Amino acid sequence: MRKSLLTLMVLAASVSSAGLAQTAMAATGEVHLEEQEWGFDDFFTGTYDRAALQRGYKVYREVCAACHSMKRIAFRHLADFGYSEAQIKNIASEYSIEDGPNEDGDMFDRSGRPSDYFPSPYPNENAAKAANGVAPPDLSLIIKARHDGANYVYGLLAGYEEPPEGKELAVGQYWNKVMPGHVIAMAAPLSDGMIAYEDETPETVDQYSRDIVEFLAWAAEPEMERRKRWGINVLIFLAAFAGLMYCVKKKIWKPVY
Ligand code: HEC
Structure with a gap:
């Protein structure tokens, strides 16, 4: 008797949690994410791929950084990619950083230093929203902030499609099969050949997406x-x-x- 009661309770619990999972799926628009192979995913021995991190940073710098901040990352953190101190100094110096106020109370621009954090593309959230319709989120923790983050961001970048018959999109809206609700205020940011890699790595949307995900996964958990x-x-x-x-x-x- 007791045993059957227990079975019943376990059954009830699993049915209700399955129901919860289903409503969660429905809430996100029942998006099915394709599992990708990520070197950093391995439970015990996963590591980041240094070359992919360097390429992913290039994708961020040349494309995503036009709209997305990464406020939690400083240039000195790039030492994780195998860059020397001199290389990091050099990278930082290519950026212009707002500093101040000076003795006259004015803000001024100077070239970046390794201890500086990545500068943001917009001075504040309202400016980011005014320029894009929706403020582009900071990408420092995006892989942790989304369920199954690595597969999600990878799927998002390749997930652009024509909207189904009868769906009208406003100006500045796009259809993405992975985005919850499918309507997104970001145009497909990547296209084949848009970023030049220094070695033989293919210059394709697929490769760019893998590399930017590697970089964003590192950014979200550099101590992994x-x-x-x-x-x-x-x-x-x-x-x-x-x-x-x-x-x-x-x-x-x-x-x-
Ligand atoms: C022209 C500006 C622009 C560029 C360039 C851009 N994005 Fe976005 N991105 C946006 C905007 C605007 C949103 C907010 C979309 C929304 O919520 O509808 C967004 C949202 C996102 C999101 C969050 C989606 C979600 O689940 O809420 C991710 C992830 C993202 N972008 C990644 C990238 C990556 C990676 C790149 C570079 C390859 C990139 N973006 C380049 C404007 C941009």
Whole structure:
């Protein structure tokens, strides 16, 4: 009797959670995201691909940065990509950063330094909204802010389609199969060949999308590699410690047996 009651409760719980999942799906427009292979996804040993990070940063700098800020990233953080201090200084110096106020109380522009954070394309949220209809979100944490973020952003960039028959879009609106509700205020930002890569990497929307996702995944969790390394070290330590304790226990209890 008790057992069947328990079964019933488990059943009821799973049915209601399945229902919840379904309503969540409906709320997001029942978008099915295609799973992509991401090197950084591997639970224990995932790492970022340095070359992809460098390319992804290029995509951000040359395309996305025209509209999207990344306020949490500083130039010095690019050391994670294998850049030397001199290279980072050089990259930062290509940017113009607003500083101040000076002695006269005025703001002024100077060239960037490694300790500066990425400058934003708009002075404030209202300016960003006025220029785009909807304010483009800051991309620093976007991979964490969206469910299944890496697959979502990858799918979003390739998800532009003609709207279905009978759907009217206003000026500045586009149809995207992955965007919840499908209507998005961002035109497809990428096209084949628009960014020049220095090596043989294909200059396609697909490759640009993979690289920008790698870069955004890193931005959302730069400490991921360290965290995983620590996790493994802790597991190894615990295993060795358990082994040691087992031997100690054997030795201590030996006279009793
Ligand atoms: C011309 C301006 C512009 C450019 C360039 C641009 N975006 Fe956007 N982006 C927007 C706007 C505007 C929105 C808000 C859309 C909305 O909420 O309808 C947006 C939204 C987004 C979103 C959030 C979608 C969501 O789920 O809410 C992501 C992710 C994104 N952009 C990524 C990118 C990436 C990556 C690039 C570079 C490859 C890029 N964008 C380039 C204007 C731009």
